Amino acid sequence: MRRIPDMVITRMSIYSRVLSALMEKGIDIISSDELGKLANCSGTQVRKDLTYFGQFGTRGVGYNTSDLKSNITKILGMDKRWKVALVGVGNLGSAFLSHERFKKHGFDIVVSFDADKSKIGKIYNNVEIRNIAELKESINEFGVKIAIITVPAQFAQEVSDLLVESGIKAILNFAPTTLRVPEKVIIRNVDLSLELEALSFFLTHKRAYDSEFSFLYL
Amino acid sequence: MRRIPDMVITRMSIYSRVLSALMEKGIDIISSDELGKLANCSGTQVRKDLTYFGQFGTRGVGYNTSDLKSNITKILGMDKRWKVALVGVGNLGSAFLSHERFKKHGFDIVVSFDADKSKIGKIYNNVEIRNIAELKESINEFGVKIAIITVPAQFAQEVSDLLVESGIKAILNFAPTTLRVPEKVIIRNVDLSLELEALSFFLTHKRAYDSEFSFLYL
């Protein structure tokens, strides 16, 4: 009944990734310490994270890679498929229409929207581009519950409101702006601008001290 | 001389974004409480974050939006431009070549690389696509210090090693894998797969309790 920290979920995904690689190598038992090393954290961290969800190992032995992998897959809900709508078929949006990453993770883009008349009606990678004016009806028609926002920042809130109104339950937002959504709507932001500014900061403030680099206050 | 938490930098970027919006609206004074509200955090958080870098406000009054904005811009190092190389001109990579976001944040993609013979020699948005075999010489030729990795996961470590060897100081990695780089190299990961799996987790475990939604342990 505990609330699970975001970072625990992120690490669970990483463990899952490491376990896949181990399975491919034919390794079928791994200790928390080894798994941690491959996931860039401690064995303690691995064990602690797993206790949020149950007991998956054997004392004195370790974890069975394929068992743990399938348990994590189920915990993350990666054993099902989700229908997704994409809003904004610009350069990033159209890249996503032909990006296999979504499909690989169980997210099928079934419809897309744009306001640009020259794009409407076209089909990219089997996905139709519809007029954003038809968003609500189309969302209902397809029974889509998840949306990807790849419109310019200034239109993102408006699109988000429209999606929420249409019954969307989760949003993956790529627009560089903080969206206001009702608490019941799940939102994840992938903010490239924030990453670029962090990169800029660390590049600017990198300082050499005794042949070692640290990020310091001025 | 304190180490600055990553989250502080992220929030500084958000403050900067909020301040820009305020300036456009012609608001030239703002209190920490108001700024916090717009940035989705508390006034205390805003004031605490700013103390890492100095004193920017006036007691009893608040902050001058344009002064604070220009201070943050300077702190984040957004007052200069960086030359960038992009490795992997697939669907995501080519989207980035014509993506204005990078330029807007001072990152100019000056050269790109791919292994696909059919792409080599082409020019997208004024950026030449070169053979990845020429990476080292080209990096030196352009004096590039930052690289974006948009190659498939299985080639990312190899590309990363090559970049480090060529003298790259910072990497923005979009491949869904954890790269090993020397400590002195700055690395930021934008991991779409991790976001999708988190979305999947929260969608799977969303539960209604008394008309309220919480993320709970099973």
Place this chain on the structure above:
DNA sequence: TAGATTGTTAATCGATTAACAATC
């Protein structure tokens, strides 16, 4: 001056790490 708001110190909270009993 009185009211407002910053800058900063102290208290709280939550996440990470250490330690170790349980047990294969």
Place this chain on the structure above:
DNA sequence: TAGATTGTTAATCGATTAACAATC
């Protein structure tokens, strides 16, 4: 059995929040 490693509790660490003196 002896050695290894998990699962879990307690200790530590660091970040967030509360409180308030300084001061406009």
